[in-house]
Amino acid sequence: MIPILPAVTGQETAGAARANDVLHLMRPGPLQLTALPPLSLYVHLPWCLRKCPYCDFNSHEWRADAAGALPEQRYLDALVADLDAALPLIWGRTVHTIFIGGGTPSLFSPEAVDRLVGDLRARLKLAPDCEITLEANPGTFERDRFRAYRAAGVTRLSVGVQSFNDDHLKSLGRVHDRAQAIAAVEEAASAFDTFNLDLMYALPGQTLAQLDADLKQALALAPPHLSVYHLTIEPNTYFAKFPPQVPEEDDAYAMLDHLTEHMAAAGLARYEVSAYARDGHRCAHNTNYWQFGDYLGIGAGAHSKLSFAHRIVRQVRLRDPGRYMDGALAGGAVAQSAEVALADLPFEFMLNALRLTDGFPLAQFGERTGLAMTAIQRGLEEAERKGLLARDLRHVWPTPRGLDFLSDLQTMFLPDA
Numbered sequence: 001m002i003p004i005l006p007a008v009t010g011q012e013t014a015g016a017a018r019a020n021d022v023l024h025l026m027r028p029g030p031l032q033l034t035a036l037p038p039l040s041l042y043v044h045l046p047w048c049l050r051k052c053p054y055c056d057f058n059s060h061e062w063r064a065d066a067a068g069a070l071p072e073q074r075y076l077d078a079l080v081a082d083l084d085a086a087l088p089l090i091w092g093r094t095v096h097t098i099f100i101g102g103g104t105p106s107l108f109s110p111e112a113v114d115r116l117v118g119d120l121r122a123r124l125k126l127a128p129d130c131e132i133t134l135e136a137n138p139g140t141f142e143r144d145r146f147r148a149y150r151a152a153g154v155t156r157l158s159v160g161v162q163s164f165n166d167d168h169l170k171s172l173g174r175v176h177d178r179a180q181a182i183a184a185v186e187e188a189a190s191a192f193d194t195f196n197l198d199l200m201y202a203l204p205g206q207t208l209a210q211l212d213a214d215l216k217q218a219l220a221l222a223p224p225h226l227s228v229y230h231l232t233i234e235p236n237t238y239f240a241k242f243p244p245q246v247p248e249e250d251d252a253y254a255m256l257d258h259l260t261e262h263m264a265a266a267g268l269a270r271y272e273v274s275a276y277a278r279d280g281h282r283c284a285h286n287t288n289y290w291q292f293g294d295y296l297g298i299g300a301g302a303h304s305k306l307s308f309a310h311r312i313v314r315q316v317r318l319r320d321p322g323r324y325m326d327g328a329l330a331g332g333a334v335a336q337s338a339e340v341a342l343a344d345l346p347f348e349f350m351l352n353a354l355r356l357t358d359g360f361p362l363a364q365f366g367e368r369t370g371l372a373m374t375a376i377q378r379g380l381e382e383a384e385r386k387g388l389l390a391r392d393l394r395h396v397w398p399t400p401r402g403l404d405f406l407s408d409l410q411t412m413f414l415p416d417a
């Protein structure tokens with residue numbers, strides 16, 4: 001899971017060259033944070049077997065036949081160099097969750113993941129119950145591979161199934177088929193105490209009956225966590241150039257209602273706009289993003305959000321894997337580093353927190369942004385008037401209508417809204 005990100009457009013204070021200059025980041029500044037939020041680590045492994053036509057993530061096709069074996073060891077060396085250079089920024093802080101995302105991290109061998117987890121453990125103070133998630137795709141699945149990830153220290157798997165319908169999998173350009181998807185989820189269930197299954201809806205030509213068949217198959221595998229994503233046509237993708245025929249907006253809403261209703265009946269409660277879980281199986285890593293927690297992102301194109309006593313900083317690593325490896329090994333993996341402007345903090349907080357069905361405690365807004373409640377007062381009143389949001393003395397949460405019109409609700413907190 002990639003965090004919900006605004007672009008890095010704040011005041012360029014540290015700049016890439018001073019990205020890891022901790023004294024510069026600790027100097028007096030406009031904010032006064034009383035405590036730092038929980039810290040997570042995101043590790044980006046950028047390669048996939050094939051680029052999916054809808055994908056706008058930083059993922060790069062790796063054709064083993066043409067390009068040879070994946071440069072696993074060099075990439076791991078680069079990650080370690082990147083982390084070592086960033087350590088002063090998170091000195092003394094406990095890491096509560098780790099997410100190894102991509103790309104397709106399960107292209108990396110269990111031995112490589114074992115080395116990666118060992119390298120992270122050697123350098124970071126991990127919480128005793130640290131959740132360590134790895135994203136896996138059924139097309140890279142071999143028997144016992146998932147078990148070997150578990151032995152390497154991964155505690156949670158996120159399986160990118162997307163659909164169980166072979167025609168839809170083909171139209172999405174996925175490298176796996178229905179049988180491989182089912183085998184991969186069964187293996188995940190037998191190797192892990194907790195795992196996630198990703199499903200997409202509003203697929204090209206999809207009917208409600210076909211979506212229902214996907215859902216029934218997913219529920220038959222008893223996932224403790226399900227994430228559902230509306231297929232969206234993103235700029236700079238193959239689908240943006242050659243748009244497929246997708247269901248109308250009203251049909252897509254009906255699909256989401258159908259998913260939510262049937263998942264609730266199966267014990268999977270919606271806790272975020274796209275995420276459903278049984279009790280005790282929420283994703284701690286993503287929850288930290290949504291609660292405006294901190295994260296250090298290492299790897300090609302990875303994003304970070306880090307709080308210091310007097311400022312909040314966003315960073316982005318070099319995007320191209322080759323340039324990233326060269327840069328990280330030479331001590332310069334960061335491409336952009338910018339301080340979040342005070343005026344942008346309310347929107348950044350609300351962009352994330354309003355995705356959660358429980359919303360947020362009012363006190364958390366002050367803790368995480370260093371701002372007074374007056375900074376969001378006008379937006380809260382307007383959203384409440386429009387029935388998009390509800391609140392009591394301690395909490396704010398989106399109404400069901402607010403979740404349906406989430407981007408309208410979020411934009412009420414833009415600086416000039």
Ligand code: SF4
Pocket residue numbers: 047048050051052055056057059102103104137160
């Ligand atoms: S497998 Fe995932 S990351 Fe890779 S191209 Fe497809 S959607 Fe993108």
